[in-house]
Amino acid sequence: MLDRNLLRNNPQAVRTAAGNKGEPCPIDRWTELDARRRSLLEQVESLRRKRNELSSMVSAMKKKGQDAGELIRESRKTGEAIGVLEKELAGVDAEMREVELWFPNLPDPDVPVGVDDSHNKILRIRGNVRTDIRVPPHWEILGGLLDTDAAGTITGANFVLLRGWAARLQRILIDWMMDFNSAAGMEEIWMPFLACRQSMITTGQIPKLEEDMYHVDGNDLFLVPTGEVPLTNLYRNTIIPEKNLPISLFGYSPCFRKEAGSYGKETRGLNRVHQFEKVEMVRIVKPEESGEAHEKMVAHVEKMLELLELRWRVSLLSTGDLSFAAAKCYDLEVWSEGQERWLEVSSVSNFHDFQARRGMIRYRPAGGGKPRFVHTLNGSALALPRIIAALVERGWTPEGEIKLPPVLLNYAKGNLAAD
RNA sequence: GGAGAGGUGGCCGAGUUGGCUGAAGGCGUACGCCUGCUAAGCGUAUGAGGGGCGUUGAGCUUCUCCGAGGGUUCGAAUCCCUCCCUCUCCGCCA
Numbered sequence: 001m002l003d004r005n006l007l008r009n010n011p012q013a014v015r016t017a018a019g020n021k022g023e024p025c026p027i028d029r030w031t032e033l034d035a036r037r038r039s040l041l042e043q044v045e046s047l048r049r050k051r052n053e054l055s056s057m058v059s060a061m062k063k064k065g066q067d068a069g070e071l072i073r074e075s076r077k078t079g080e081a082i083g084v085l086e087k088e089l090a091g092v093d094a095e096m097r098e099v100e101l102w103f104p105n106l107p108d109p110d111v112p113v114g115v116d117d118s119h120n121k122i123l124r125i126r127g128n129v130r131t132d133i134r135v136p137p138h139w140e141i142l143g144g145l146l147d148t149d150a151a152g153t154i155t156g157a158n159f160v161l162l163r164g165w166a167a168r169l170q171r172i173l174i175d176w177m178m179d180f181n182s183a184a185g186m187e188e189i190w191m192p193f194l195a196c197r198q199s200m201i202t203t204g205q206i207p208k209l210e211e212d213m214y215h216v217d218g219n220d221l222f223l224v225p226t227g228e229v230p231l232t233n234l235y236r237n238t239i240i241p242e243k244n245l246p247i248s249l250f251g252y253s254p255c256f257r258k259e260a261g262s263y264g265k266e267t268r269g270l271n272r273v274h275q276f277e278k279v280e281m282v283r284i285v286k287p288e289e290s291g292e293a294h295e296k297m298v299a300h301v302e303k304m305l306e307l308l309e310l311r312w313r314v315s316l317l318s319t320g321d322l323s324f325a326a327a328k329c330y331d332l333e334v335w336s337e338g339q340e341r342w343l344e345v346s347s348v349s350n351f352h353d354f355q356a357r358r359g360m361i362r363y364r365p366a367g368g369g370k371p372r373f374v375h376t377l378n379g380s381a382l383a384l385p386r387i388i389a390a391l392v393e394r395g396w397t398p399e400g401e402i403k404l405p406p407v408l409l410n411y412a413k414g415n416l417a418a419d
Numbered sequence: 420g421g422a423g424a425g426g427u428g429g430c431c432g433a434g435u436u437g438g439c440u441g442a443a444g445g446c447g448u449a450c451g452c453c454u455g456c457u458a459a460g461c462g463u464a465u466g467a468g469g470g471g472c473g474u475u476g477a478g479c480u481u482c483u484c485c486g487a488g489g490g491u492u493c494g495a496a497u498c499c500c501u502c503c504c505u506c507u508c509c510g511c512c513a
Contacts, residue, residue: 004469041470045482052482055494059438068493075493239429239467241448364429368449368465 001357002103008034014103020113020319023104030103033096040089044082051078101207105354107319108328114318120331121318126302127311129335133398137338138389139269141396142166146269158259158267158274160385169391169404170277170384172411174252177279180304181250181381186281189251191230194221199233202359204325204351214256223256227280228378235284236359240374242366246293247284250381252277270385271343277384283377284361287353290375294350297379298330301346304382309405310390311335313342327352334386338393343386348379 007014011027018025054075061068107113112121139146145166151159162170182188200206200222205213214223224230231249240247255278259267267273281300285293298314305312317329329349333342353373356362362371395403404412 038470041482045470048482051493056439058493062438072493077493079493241429364448366448371467 001100001354002106003353003357004034007031007100007103014106017106017319018104020107021104021322021324022115022320023324024102025104026099026102030096030099033092033099037089037092037096040085040092044085044089047078047082047085051075051082054078098207101201101358104324105204105327105351107322108350108352110316111322111328112316112318115320117318117321119318120321121316123314123316123330125311125313126306127309127335129311130337135337135393135396137269137336138392141338141392141402142269156274158272160270160273160275166388166392168412169388169408172408173384173387173391174277174279176408176411177304177382178250178252180307181279181281184248184300186248186250189231189234189249191224191227191234191251191253193224193230193253195224195229195233196221198359199229199236202236202361203229203232203355204323204358205229208324212258214258224253225257226255226378226380227251227253227278228282231280231282232284232355232361232376232378233359234282235361235374238361239371240284240361240363242286242363245284245286245363245374246289248281249283250279250281252279254278255383270389271339273385279381281379281381284374285377286363287372287375290350290352290377293375294328294330294348294377297348297377298332301332301348301379301381305332305334305345307405307407308387308391310387310394312345323349325349325351325354327354334390336386336390336393338389338396343390345383345386345390346380349377351376351378 002014007027007030011031014027015025018027054071058068058071058075061071112119114120145163147161147163148159151161154161178188194216197206197220200210200213205222205225209225213225216222230253231251234249235247255276257274259272259274270276281297283293283297302312302314312332312334315331315333317326317331322329326349329347331344332346332348333344335341336343352375355376356373361374361376363374364371391404392402395401395405397403
């Protein structure tokens with residue numbers, strides 16, 4: 001959601017921003033509605049004021065035992081006029097709120113303008129790569145341990161079932177990620193995996209991406225597409241005392257996405273599935289601190305990739321690749337030695353006050369004063385399936401071993417290979 | 420799932436024979452004063468949102484909001500209906 005003052009005073013900026021993102025921009029309709037709304041509001045308010053005055057006069061006269069019949073008749077007439085205008089106003093209001101949900105967030109000035117991911121700015125590449133051997137893709141290495149046939153039977157295409165040490169590797173990774181994030185001082189959260197409609201609106205999945213969400217019939221709940229939804233909505237409709245900021249949270253959740261329109265190589269193996277697991281961080285900060293918080297989150301994720309001994313790169317997304325709700329986003333991708341391509345494993349975004357406005361997440365300045373909108377950020381730390389893919393490829397040796405990085409061996413306790 | 424109770428401002432908590440109650444009181448917080456045996460006392464201020472005029476980080480004014488929505492009424496936090504949520508007891512269950 002965007003600031004109404006911005007929509008009113010600088011519609012061109014909104015139009016340009018939406019254009020750069022390749023998103024819709026119902027600014028003309030909004031401007032009409034806004035003008036109509038304000039005109040109606042003035043009329044309704046002056047009539048309501050009149051009615052309030054008449055009412056208190058009626059009250060005063062009745063107390064004195066006088067006949068207020070004349071005033072009551074006038075008040076009733078006023079009330080009828082108010083009713084008519086209020087009905088129209090309610091309609092305009094409702095449409096305006098609906099329209100406002102369709103404005104994408106404005107990209108941060110730092111974001112390169114471009115139509116798609118080819119304009120993303122690659123900031124750095126770290127870690128090394130083996131060029132002396134040909135590594136098979138993870139689905140070959142994992143073989144029957146990545147049992148897509150079974151998942152297909154149980155559920156359907158593009159679901160995953162892991163067996164044996166592949167399943168255990170996933171559990172170990174989650175455990176390690178949770179510990180690592182906890183050690184960084186964030187609060188650990190265990191969250192619901194279904195979210196109500198308003199939660200989905202707050203973080204921006206609805207209305208635009210509703211078709212990509214799994215919906216539970218009967219009670220209007222959605223399977224969470226990311227832990228961002230529950231974690232951010234933890235503070236919906238809340239005024240947070242300034243001394244409690246910044247708030248840093250993390251938690252595990254499965255993520256459910258229909259991923260309509262994906263196909264081919266993109267979806268092979270663990271590359272793109274309908275349910276995947278992820279540890280997510282969310283940060284809630286004062287507006288002036290979000291830029292710095294964003295960088296710190298990226299550094300945190302990079303540290304994890306370093307410890308996993310993977311090769312990774314960091315990109316600053318261009319406007320065309322930036323999501324609907326994000327103002328600025330870094331993608332972190334790991335190198336898949338078996339597929340010889342980059343796989344996105346973390347997306348760290350700053351939403352500025354976009355989500356805060358949708359969900360009324362505010363803070364009270366320490367010296368008192370009006371509540372202000374916070375800035376929200378989130379990032380994966382990390383998404384599991386592609387990490388597993390990269391990790392088994394990276395650890396694969398021509399002798400058929402899978403060597404894990406030292407940080408995980410502590411967790412595996414030497415058991416992994418036993419299977 | 421059944422029965423009962425309840426949802427009021429940052430928090431707690433009055434107010435339901437409908438009418439200066441946007442809301443007593445308390446806590447918390449901010450500023451000021453006083454005092455100096457360890458912290459207290461006194462004073463003042465302190466909900467949110469929208470609109471108009473004005474300013475541009477002054478203000479003035481008005482409307483709305485007492486879980487949400489609808490209804491009754493000249494007028495509703497107070498009456499009626501629907502829904503949501505919380506708590507207690509019972510049932511069921513990993």
